[in-house]
Each structure stands twice: as C-alpha cells, then as structure tokens.
C-alpha cells in the first residue's frame with residue numbers, strides 16, 4: 606500500500622531502496638534498533654546512514670539475514686517515509 610501525504614493529498618513516490626546483508630541475526634537486530642531510535646527522534650537522514658553503514662552491501666553464502674529499506678517522498682512537501690522489511694535467512 607502506498608503511503609499518503611495527508612497535508613498535500615497525494616500519494617508518495619518511490620525514491621529509492623537500500624538493502625544490507627548480515628551474517629548474524631544479532632547484527633541485524635542491532636542495526637534495526639539503532640535505525641528505529643533515529644527515526645523516533647525524527648532523524649531520517651541519520652537513520653538512513655546507520656543502515657547504509659551496517660552489514661554488507663552484497664549477498665554472499667554466509668549472510669543469511671537482510672534488512673531492506675524502501676524510501677518514498679511526497680512531491681509536494683518533501684516529507685519522507687520509509688518502510689522496512691527484515692528477512693531471516
């Protein structure tokens with residue numbers, strides 16, 4: 606379901622996505638917790654940086670876990686929105 610910007614009355618457009626892979630579930634959980642803390646503090650850019658710096662960019666045989674972020678933005682006011690999916694192996 607596409608996110609809707611209440612103040613502009615439009616659906617947000619996809620801006621990009623970012624996936625990071627993790628060998629251990631603990632590493633994924635740690636990244637997700639740090640990301641969530643930044644989001645709750647309203648630090649969208651910081652949250653994306655936390656995710657970008659974590660884990661590995663590439664999938665290999667040892668990385669069984671992934672955390673994918675999809676970023677959307679309102680064309681009207683520039684408000685950003687993200688959805689997250691965790692994959693456990």
Ligand SMILES: [Zn+2]
Nearest residue numbers: 610613679682
């Ligand atoms: Zn808007």
